[in-house]
Amino acid sequence: xxxxxxxxxxxxxxxxxxxxxxxxxxxxxxxxxxxxxxxxxxxxxxxxxxxxxxxxxxxxxxxxxxxxxxxxxxxxxxxxxxxxxxxxxxxxxxxxxxxxxxxxxxxxxxxxxxxxxxxxxxxxxxxxxxxxxxxxxxxxxxxxxxxxxxxxxxxxxxxxxxxxxxxxxxxxxxxxxxxxxxxxxxxxxxxxxxxxxxxxxxxxxxxxxxxxxxxxxxxxxxxxxxxxxxxxxxxxxxxxxxxxxxxxxxxxxxxxxxxxxxxxxxxxxxxxxxxxxxxxxxxxxxxxxxxxxxxxxxxxxxxxxxxxxxxxxxxxxxxxxxxxxxxxxxxxxxxxxxxxxxxxxxxxxxxxxxxxxxxxxxxxxxxxxxxxxxxxxxxxxxxxxxxxxxxxxxxxxxxxxxxxxxxxxxxxxxxxxxxxxxxxxxxxxxxxxxxx
Amino acid sequence: xxxxxxxxxxxxxxxxxxxxxxxxxxxxxxxxxxxxxxxxxxxxxxxxxxxxxxxxxxxxxxxxxxxxxxxxxxxxxxxxxxxxxxxxxxxxxxxxxxxxxxxxxxxxxxxxxxxxxxxxxxxxxxxxxxxxxxxxxxxxxxxxxxxxxxxxxxxxxxxxxxxxxxx
Numbered sequence: 001x002x003x004x005x006x007x008x009x010x011x012x013x014x015x016x017x018x019x020x021x022x023x024x025x026x027x028x029x030x031x032x033x034x035x036x037x038x039x040x041x042x043x044x045x046x047x048x049x050x051x052x053x054x055x056x057x058x059x060x061x062x063x064x065x066x067x068x069x070x071x072x073x074x075x076x077x078x079x080x081x082x083x084x085x086x087x088x089x090x091x092x093x094x095x096x097x098x099x100x101x102x103x104x105x106x107x108x109x110x111x112x113x114x115x116x117x118x119x120x121x122x123x124x125x126x127x128x129x130x131x132x133x134x135x136x137x138x139x140x141x142x143x144x145x146x147x148x149x150x151x152x153x154x155x156x157x158x159x160x161x162x163x164x165x166x167x168x169x170x171x172x173x174x175x176x177x178x179x180x181x182x183x184x185x186x187x188x189x190x191x192x193x194x195x196x197x198x199x200x201x202x203x204x205x206x207x208x209x210x211x212x213x214x215x216x217x218x219x220x221x222x223x224x225x226x227x228x229x230x231x232x233x234x235x236x237x238x239x240x241x242x243x244x245x246x247x248x249x250x251x252x253x254x255x256x257x258x259x260x261x262x263x264x265x266x267x268x269x270x271x272x273x274x275x276x277x278x279x280x281x282x283x284x285x286x287x288x289x290x291x292x293x294x295x296x297x298x299x300x301x302x303x304x305x306x307x308x309x310x311x312x313x314x315x316x317x318x319x320x321x322x323x324x325x326x327x328x329x330x331x332x333x334x335x336x337x338x339x340x341x342x343x344x345x346x347x348x349x350x351x352x353x354x355x356x357x358x359x360x361x362x363x364x365x366x367x368x369x370x371x372x373x374x375x376x377x378x379x380x381x382x383x384x385x386x387x388x389x390x391x392x393x394x395x396x397x398x399x400x401x402x403x404x405x406x407x408x409x410x411x412x413x414x415x416x417x418x419x420x421x422x423x424x425x426x427x428x429x430x431x432x433x434x435x436x
Numbered sequence: 437x438x439x440x441x442x443x444x445x446x447x448x449x450x451x452x453x454x455x456x457x458x459x460x461x462x463x464x465x466x467x468x469x470x471x472x473x474x475x476x477x478x479x480x481x482x483x484x485x486x487x488x489x490x491x492x493x494x495x496x497x498x499x500x501x502x503x504x505x506x507x508x509x510x511x512x513x514x515x516x517x518x519x520x521x522x523x524x525x526x527x528x529x530x531x532x533x534x535x536x537x538x539x540x541x542x543x544x545x546x547x548x549x550x551x552x553x554x555x556x557x558x559x560x561x562x563x564x565x566x567x568x569x570x571x572x573x574x575x576x577x578x579x580x581x582x583x584x585x586x587x588x589x590x591x592x593x594x595x596x597x598x599x600x601x602x603x
Contacts, residue, residue: 201496201497204497205497235518240505345497357494358493371499379521379598
């Protein structure tokens with residue numbers, strides 16, 4: 001077989017080396033993303049190293065571990081991690097889930113309460129603060145091992161904001177509030193809108209699909225697709241008495257550091273605090289009370305934002321907080337360029353009136369849940385895109401909608417905010433030459 | 437147990453099995469309108485989250501929590517050409533086994549079974565495994581479904597993606 005390389009291949013590569021995957025041309029009002037961003041194994045590897053290892057990643061919510069010794073385990077950035085509330089300190093500890101002796105997982109249940117975490121392999125035992133407390137036959141070690149240094153390894157950086165626990169594998173990353181930038185205020189709006197105190201509802205959605213993770217980033221903050229993709233969901237809303245007149249309108253905002261939000265008015269009711277007939281007359285008094293309370297605490301303008309305005313927010317790179325007819329906290333990780341593992345929870349105010357909680361649960365599962373009337377169709381759309389990329393022939397995705405005007409909620413500015421930061425962070429690794 | 441009581445119990449289980457096989461056949465044939473007719477109008481169809489199989493729809497997040505109205509909407513949705521995940525439809529094979537009649541009164545039966553639901557679409561295969569919990573009512577023309585709950589044994593939905601089909 002000939003190993004001769006055609007001359008044009010070299011020339012093509014040289015040209016491509018100067019051409020980034022994201023082409024942002026404000027003058028021409030054109031924004032394009034090369035589809036190799038979604039298909040290339042090299043780009044995927046670069047993302048793991050440059051994005052997932054260098055960002056603040058969502059671990060979980062403090063309400064999941066209210067008591068000392070409460071723990072949850074889960075992958076974060078594709079790595080097994082567990083989060084435990086320390087029995088001595090009450091602090092949220094986030095550890096690499098691996099024994100410091102020979103590597104086995106030390107936390108082997110999804111959640112629970114425990115004072116100690118024992119590796120079953122050789123029975124090394126750690127407490128909830130990570131200290132190594134038990135080593136069988138310690139005398140067999142002739143002083144060469146300092147057991148004080150062999151506590152559970154903490155993830156390099158751990159910080160929380162308003163109950164949302166984040167971790168980063170990068171010891172040099174900026175502090176969490178600086179990282180969150182403009183997203184901080186929107187987290188405040190979500191939490192304060194829920195009366196200041198929230199909890200994760202029991203029951204987790206863990207599903208996967210065969211497409212690139214950045215398509216889910218786009219989809220989670222896409223105000224343009226609902227009418228065509230979610231026709232059956234909108235019909236369902238009408239059938240239960242929701243008035244769709246007025247539609248969806250609002251704006252898209254770049255929150256800095258790759259974070260972005262769309263905020264908009266929409267026809268559906270919100271348990272905090274926009275009544276609709278579906279909630280029933282009995283709930284009207286409670287929703288009025290919740291809204292009046294928000295006005296008293298935060299003033300009419302901010303109360304309006306909390307009560308009537310919907311938010312789909314991306315916290316770069318892989319956390320979605322959508323505060324719509326219910327609140328979802330959704331994170332995801334790509335084990336491969338064309339596979340996404342999604343984990344999603346429902347966030348709700350503590351001590352919510354049971355009838356409103358039931359409405360909230362209903363709204364979540366019918367729209368956001370993998371057994372609902374919308375999410376399966378999103379998954380179909382994203383997988384369909386991925387299959388389309390494989391077809392080839394077309395190199396670019398167009399994400400120009402709304403350039404040259406003040407971007408609306410059904411424009412694509414929020415996606416451009418993500419992609420600009422993505423290109424910045426991944427740098428030359430995402431040149432098309434690197435992608436080939 | 438007397439031989440007569442034993443015979444009656446076996447007969448009852450056979451009647452229940454016959455009913456459940458008919459239900460499965462309707463689902464596999466995508467005759468969802470006819471399938472819906474098996475349900476009473478106060479019926480529930482529930483699928484709890486994988487990590488909370490004892491989930492209570494009043495308190496916990498469920499994958500599916502349909503009253504009759506929403507179940508009818510689900511059928512409408514799946515019968516339309518706009519349920520993109522299921523247009524074209526998956527081929528499914530609902531398999532029911534280990535049928536046990538737990539409790540039987542003059543009006544109602546409590547039944548648990550194992551299930552395996554195979555789903556095939558566009559070259560892909562996936563499979564749901566779990567337990568059905570039924571409450572069946574005795575009526576003139578046979579049984580009617582008062583409640584159907586599908587508790588999944590899979591620890592998550594990673595291998596199946598979603599629950600867009602009816603289990």
